[in-house]
Amino acid sequence: MKAIRRAGFGIVCALLVLACAPDDQTKPEQAATPAPPASPSRPTLPAPRPSPPAEAPQSEAPPPDPLAPTPERILLHTARPGESLPEVAGRYDEAPRFLRRWNRLEAGTRELHTGQRLQVRATREPPPRERITYLTREGESLSSIARAHGIDARTWGRQLRRDRDAFLPVGTELELWSDPTLRAWVAADIPVPEQPSARVPAGAFSIGATDDGAVANAVRIPEGPGWSLRFEHRAWGTTHSVRATVEALERFSQTSDYAGRVRLWSMSRHYGGPLPDHESHQSGRDLDVKLPLRADLSETLAVRPAWIDLDALLALLAAFADTGAVQRIFLDYEIQERLHAQALAQGVDPAKLEALLQYPRPPLAEAGLVRHLEGHADHFHVRFACPPWGVACTDR
Numbered sequence: 001m002k003a004i005r006r007a008g009f010g011i012v013c014a015l016l017v018l019a020c021a022p023d024d025q026t027k028p029e030q031a032a033t034p035a036p037p038a039s040p041s042r043p044t045l046p047a048p049r050p051s052p053p054a055e056a057p058q059s060e061a062p063p064p065d066p067l068a069p070t071p072e073r074i075l076l077h078t079a080r081p082g083e084s085l086p087e088v089a090g091r092y093d094e095a096p097r098f099l100r101r102w103n104r105l106e107a108g109t110r111e112l113h114t115g116q117r118l119q120v121r122a123t124r125e126p127p128p129r130e131r132i133t134y135l136t137r138e139g140e141s142l143s144s145i146a147r148a149h150g151i152d153a154r155t156w157g158r159q160l161r162r163d164r165d166a167f168l169p170v171g172t173e174l175e176l177w178s179d180p181t182l183r184a185w186v187a188a189d190i191p192v193p194e195q196p197s198a199r200v201p202a203g204a205f206s207i208g209a210t211d212d213g214a215v216a217n218a219v220r221i222p223e224g225p226g227w228s229l230r231f232e233h234r235a236w237g238t239t240h241s242v243r244a245t246v247e248a249l250e251r252f253s254q255t256s257d258y259a260g261r262v263r264l265w266s267m268s269r270h271y272g273g274p275l276p277d278h279e280s281h282q283s284g285r286d287l288d289v290k291l292p293l294r295a296d297l298s299e300t301l302a303v304r305p306a307w308i309d310l311d312a313l314l315a316l317l318a319a320f321a322d323t324g325a326v327q328r329i330f331l332d333y334e335i336q337e338r339l340h341a342q343a344l345a346q347g348v349d350p351a352k353l354e355a356l357l358q359y360p361r362p363p364l365a366e367a368g369l370v371r372h373l374e375g376h377a378d379h380f381h382v383r384f385a386c387p388p389w390g391v392a393c394t395d396r
């Protein structure tokens with residue numbers, strides 16, 4: 001029966017080659033070097049996206065039939081060495097919990113074994129990863145090679161059972177699997193020395209979702225004269241979000257006359273994953289920022305509504321918005337109301353204000369970059385977007 005089911009799926013694939021041959025179908029031992037073409041262009045398939053099946057099929061021999069309404073979207077993904085479930089989910093722009101459900105995996109499953117097959121309802125088809133045979137040069141470690149190739153150094157080091165930061169003997173031959181999009185992004189990332197963000201290294205990216213994910217090759221928010229970190233061990237993120245943070249804070253220092261320091265709370269832990277007392281903050285693209293207090297008050301005092309420096313808060317929100325890297329900011333509605341009044345009194349352009357704040361539209365309105373969310377009366381929460389090269393990053 002298994003064989004028949006597999007054969008059945010094979011036929012579907014043969015008929016729908018473009019849809020069925022995307023990410024990592026290649027088995028390492030069978031893959032050729034040089035690798036398959038980077039990013040085959042695919043037609044857009046006009047398939048609707050049905051809700052996940054109530055009864056997921058066996059992961060061992062996934063029959064296509066239960067998911068038949070849009071068979072052209074059902075892909076069989078074979079896990080490459082070291083690949084995690086949130087990473088697979090992110091690559092297909094899917095929620096990790098759906099992948100688990102479809103494949104009858106336990107809640108919270110993250111690790112996969114090499115060659116494990118997963119059914120995916122793909123709404124995005126990442127480019128196939130390429131196998132590269134790499135010969136090390138002087139002064140290289142697994143970490144440096146991983147960063148340069150868009151690979152998660154920690155997972156790779158574990159998989160090879162090697163210290164990822166140790167220098168490797170010159171000429172060591174390594175096999176690696178690299179995503180062409182991520183690799184091209186790092187290769188093109190040549191920082192402009194005079195820009196503040198040049199202090200933030202390249203190569204850190206999100207894996208999976210903000211509430212079910214990790215950070216690869218995380219970078220830490222650097223020190224700066226205008227800000228302070230409350231939790232140094234929770235100040236890790238992606239290159240994209242940490243650079244945008246530095247850019248926003250530098251811009252705020254230069255354009256605002258706020259005499260205090262901005263107090264940063266949590267971003268993510270060093271490798272991401274669950275963060276106590278938070279649902280998100282797992283993939284290095286969430287940042288909590290304490291509401292700025294009047295500069296004559298200590299920055300470590302608990303926030304009281306009367307102590308908030310509204311002018312500074314408005315400028316700070318605008319500085320984050322101006323980076324263009326922000327997907328959403330969460331801030332209590334009543335504070336938005338006060339900000340709105342203050343901004344109008346200052347003569348802020350109403351059109352700009354409308355784009356920035358949800359207020360005066362209702363607290364559930366899909367409007368404005370800043371949105372109301374419970375629990376955001378003493379800090380605001382910045383959610384950075386998945387960048388265009390974020391092939392392992394999902395918003396679902």
Ligand SMILES: [Zn+2]
Nearest residue numbers: 286287288381
């Ligand atoms: Zn938060």
